[in-house]
Amino acid sequence: MAIRMDGKKIAAEIRGELKGRVEALKARGIEPCLAVILAGDDPASKIYVRNKKRACEEIGIRSLEILLPESVTEQELIEKIRELNEDRSVHAMLVQLPLPRQIDSLKVLDEIAPEKDADGFHVVNAGRLFTGRASVLPCTPAGCMELIHRAGVEVSGKTAVVVGRSNIVGKPMAQLLLNENATVTICHSRTRNLGEITRKADILVCAVGRAKMVTGEMVKPGACVIDVGMNRLENGKVVGDVDFESVDEVAGYLTPVPGGVGPMTIAMLMQNAILAAEKHG
Numbered sequence: 001m002a003i004r005m006d007g008k009k010i011a012a013e014i015r016g017e018l019k020g021r022v023e024a025l026k027a028r029g030i031e032p033c034l035a036v037i038l039a040g041d042d043p044a045s046k047i048y049v050r051n052k053k054r055a056c057e058e059i060g061i062r063s064l065e066i067l068l069p070e071s072v073t074e075q076e077l078i079e080k081i082r083e084l085n086e087d088r089s090v091h092a093m094l095v096q097l098p099l100p101r102q103i104d105s106l107k108v109l110d111e112i113a114p115e116k117d118a119d120g121f122h123v124v125n126a127g128r129l130f131t132g133r134a135s136v137l138p139c140t141p142a143g144c145m146e147l148i149h150r151a152g153v154e155v156s157g158k159t160a161v162v163v164g165r166s167n168i169v170g171k172p173m174a175q176l177l178l179n180e181n182a183t184v185t186i187c188h189s190r191t192r193n194l195g196e197i198t199r200k201a202d203i204l205v206c207a208v209g210r211a212k213m214v215t216g217e218m219v220k221p222g223a224c225v226i227d228v229g230m231n232r233l234e235n236g237k238v239v240g241d242v243d244f245e246s247v248d249e250v251a252g253y254l255t256p257v258p259g260g261v262g263p264m265t266i267a268m269l270m271q272n273a274i275l276a277a278e279k280h281g
């Protein structure tokens, strides 16, 4: 059986650590504030926003929820972001993805002032990460790195494989591993012989969105396997991209789903909001 990388427990520890930083800010007269914009009524997005709000409340960050209708125009959304950019009481913000169809997400995300970009998706922050001058890290990849570090898994010199190349998970994840001197391969939907590649990985990160696609025979014995995927089955159960039972037999370290990467993502979001308040409050 692989060693569990318990994201739920580690995220609770991190939130505990962050509380102290919030108190220190408040003692300086700064109340950190995270604004969350939710456009439309996607049920999964509503749950994510609720969880983020709850985490804010727990550690003492003020959370500002901005709910916009599914029919919101790109211009209206941009105007809201500009208003929050100007608001000195708001230190960080995020726009919950996915956005309604009529809206160009990349254009909207680039309207957020880079210093208030809680998700680290702004093109300037992406560029900083890719040129080794990162100031804010995308939350999910940062959470995965934290899990790897806290498990004591060495990264430097290791072979790492990231399955998935999205701007918000796969690509920044690969870059973070590269920044720590792993030798990194990125796989995607056109990759041939996926199993042959994943089997070489000392560190394997799966961020695809296909239930249980990575099975035990695709994993190197002893590997550290991070499962980012969150897939809801017809019976309502949420499972990862990794087939937990078969991979558990082979891997050295493994994240559960739920309770692995998900809570870490929110903890890293809280950290980004606090960092923004510390730097620019």
Ligand code: NDP
Pocket: 140, 163, 164, 165, 166, 167, 168, 169, 170, 187, 188, 189, 190, 191, 194, 207, 208, 209, 210, 228, 229, 230, 231, 261, 262, 263, 265
């Ligand atoms: P995207 O849909 O944006 O990206 C999925 C990636 O998987 C793409 O790069 C795609 O390749 C690749 N892919 C699709 N099919 C295959 C295949 N058969 N073999 C190899 N690669 C494939 O998803 P996200 O990156 O946004 O999210 C990935 C998963 O992580 C989802 O389940 C999502 O719910 C979850 N997630 C979880 C978070 C958490 O906090 N736990 C946070 C964010 C996401 P191509 O580029 O060629 O299309």
